[in-house]
Amino acid sequence: MSFGSFLQFLIDTLSLGSLYALMALGMVIVYGILRLVNFAYGEYIMVAGYTLFLLSQSPVPWLIMALLSVLAAVGASYLTERVAFRPVREQTVTAMLITSFAVSTLYQNAALLFISPRAKLVPLPDIFSKSIVFAGLVVPLRNILAIIVTFALLGFFALLLKRTIIGIALRAAADKFTMTRMLGIPANLVIGAAFAIHGLLAGVVALFWFGRIGSVTPGIGLAPLLVAFIATVIGGMRSLLGAVVGGYVLALINVAFNNLLTQNFLEYRDAFTFSLVILILLLRPEGLVRAR
């Protein structure tokens, strides 16, 4: 492998992995506290996408649109918790899972009904279509941006979880929920915060996801949802660090498959990666990084 192609490989993996890592992190934050694998997670990306689309006619600058669409994802996530998950919280894990599947269907069909089944273009800033030439490689600027933003966000969340009282409370609640309440930390505050972060990460991922594909459809959430599933399973469903690791590992596998597999096999890539998920859950149910 030449230096150039290695660099290409590295940047591809890092930029893709950054999105995957953010997705997985958002998934695990909720899973850690409620044991809920939220099927509606992908729909928050869709909500952010349609918000961008709806704002595309308005004169506001793109950054404001981006901010509003991330907020819309946060709102959708928080609302879902409030309306659908809170009433079934005391029930079985399966009941919560089915609820989230129903919520996912609800969001998708609401988009079909109220917006359109057809793909809608999402406004993107100029910077997303620019590329830089670096060591003989043409690298899309949005890939670099994705890496930078992800690292900044991961740093921010690391600080939040480590240094702020609400972050510490979140980690404590994932460990012993009732005890956190006995110390005076309201259950709804912790869960609400978890869902807000859940939505926030989906919203940020959405910006770069649409940066890659350019348009939004009602079913757009499925692919990122699958990514979050696999990455969390690879990394370990109970560990925040594991989720991030899982995201990058999954990107590594995907980019490697893209480079190594012939077209015939590449078609079955999903089958391979999902078989891998099954295998990991069987052989190493805690994932690569164990929860402490």
Added chain:
Amino acid sequence: MISPADGHTPLTALVVQGITMDFVGLRALENVNLTLRQGEILGLIGPNGSGKTTMINVITGLLRPTAGRIQADGADITGKPPHKIAQTGVARTFQKVKLFRELTVFENVKVAAVSVGMPNRRAKEQAWVALEELGIEAWSGRIAGTLPYGHERKVEVARALAMNPKFILLDEPAAGMDEEESAALLQILTPIPEKKNLGMLIVDHDMNLIMRLCNRLHVLNYGKTIGEGTPEEVRRIPEVVEAYLGS
């Protein structure tokens, strides 16, 4: 009193040898030896956290011991999965009642007979016998989740009996019962070991029940054996008194 000599031949036993159970940073059982003979009632007692329930979990295969061996009726059952151990004739109840909530009382008991390999017809008969033994046949059609508490306990004992076990381990069968209920339970339990030729191990906090019911006692503290013998012998052992009342 049943002494080994006048018991039923051949005499079999559940033998626990040198069992040690470690959890992360905690030794729950340390080198415990214990024998439960068919036909006898053995009380396993000790203060909170002394390792009694852990012992039952180890014997029934829910926990795999760090060291030691367990034999039931001559067969080595150490480290076997719970259902295999059940099928060799070891039955149990739980401290916190674990009935199959959506099943009827009859189904709760019948499924135990079915699971240890009895054909359907025999399983049904066995279930009726066990229900009658506990005096709860009138409740057979009720959904288990809707039963009052005292009856839940009895269903659990009937379920264990329906397996036609050689050994039955009861984890706090009288917990949460008032004096009357617990006396009634005593009436039911006392004759069973001799009648069914099975060994019965009882963990309970109701010392009056334990002292009256058991032929022998085995006392644990901090996971170690601190005394063994008849009830009267045991309550004269200073370590036992201290374990219960403090120094």
Added chain:
Amino acid sequence: MKDKPASTATRSHIITLLILLLPLIIIAAVTKLIGNVLFERVVITLFINLILVLGLQAFMGNSGILSFAHIGFMGIGAYASVLFSMAPQMKKLALPDLPLWLGHLQLPFLPSILIGAIIAALIAAVVSFPLMRLSDASAVITSFALLVVIHTILVHWKTVTNGPQTLFGVDRYTHLETSMCWAFIFIALAYWFKESSIGLQLRASRDEREAASTIGVNIILVRWQGFILSAFMAGLGGGLWAHFITSFSPKAFWLKETFVILSMLVIGGPNSVSGAVVGALLVTGAFEGLRGLENQINIAQILPVQLIGLTEIVLSLTMIVILIKRPLGIMGGREFR
């Protein structure tokens, strides 16, 4: 005294089955009398849905584990059965790359559909055994992964499935009478399984896993047996559906279908056969009714836009309300008696 409860039990089983079968007979008879082709299609769809829901109930209802893979096995049953039933001339057109022996083969409908279901069951038997020790979120994610794997293979294995394109030229086998008969058989089968000693052990493991294992239930084994039966039922449902709809693509065996079948079971109540039947009846009725309404509105152009997705919205809202207010579904886990 000891025999009496047993015989009353048998009688109550028969009563339950009769209560479940009667409305279906009435529906079929009325359909025959009306003779409306469109209505007949709805009723056949109802019977096939019922078969699929019963298949899901056999595993999910008794074991308490949510399985997404079910519709995947429906897909396997659909494609596999068609490979055996399609006429060789048709295969040359629809699936030109089939291996020769398969290309020349043609079996009658019944054996084709049965073989399709058996293939689904065999695949389930092989892939699912190690998965049966997982519970809760892990079980759901693996079954979801299984659905993705099956779907990916159906979409890309062009030789036998025609890839993502529609597979056409399937002959019609499933009519009103056939689908009704199969629905009857499946109600009896699901009911028998639930009451069988395996079903009983499986239900015990659903309510209390630890207690079940300590009375001698081999949980992995009984779950596995339930899963295989469920895959067989789904595969057969798939075969019947394929020979009713006569042209289809892998898209039919994906999340939308999963949602519809799951919603029937959740709304009716997963823990009983009666729940599955009630759910299938109500949801199919509501679904087809709403679909019809949607179409009427769209054709009449009452609204300035096309109305799409309303049916699913109503369905998912109903499902959420049921999960909140009545987690065991309309039947609450009970059978009619």
Added chain:
Amino acid sequence: MLALDNIHVNYGAIVALRGVSLNVRENELVALIGANGAGKSTALSTIAGVLKPAGGTIIFQGESIAGLAPEKIIRRGIAMIPETREIFSGLTVMENLLLGGYIRKDTVEFKRDLERMIDLFPILGERLNQAADTLSGGEQQQLAIARALMSHPKLLMLDEPSLGLAPTLVNHVFKLVARLHAEGMTILLVEQNVNQTLKICDRVYLLKMGQVAAQGLPENLREHVDVESVYLGDRIDAQ
């Protein structure tokens, strides 16, 4: 200060408390004793809001607190140290203490409180930045108590603080409880170590099968009740 009147609690179908009435006055150390399964822990959990009473009233400082959520109870000034301690294992000692002071939200005071805890539990001071699950059993118990004290409770409830500790540590825990009491803390203590408990408490309630079987001053209780029979059963030969 705290008064329970005719409290009933059901655990599913289990009746765990059958009409318990008790009270704790300001600056008192009141002990709840009784055999395992008598309902002592249930009583504490009910006061702390983890369990909801099926009947009866709980009055704390003149206000009814029965059925309030746990996060509300602690704000009224009742802190509880559960039997299982419930240390947040992945968090550091410092973070555990920080959450203990969550309801106070005052950084200046937090520093002062922290210093006081380190003074009271020197070993915790040495391990502030260590993950809590690396502590020994005795150290974890100290952390649990320190964490509860961080909220400045008006009433401190301890559930079997000596459970699972080696004998020397048991003495240490009792000394500590006695010291807190001497400093003016109101304490409701559940213990199975009867002899030590009766030495340090002001008043005692004996629970039996979910009911108060006896109450009074420790010395009176010893005189009038055969405590030993509660724990070790009646002598068979005495019957």
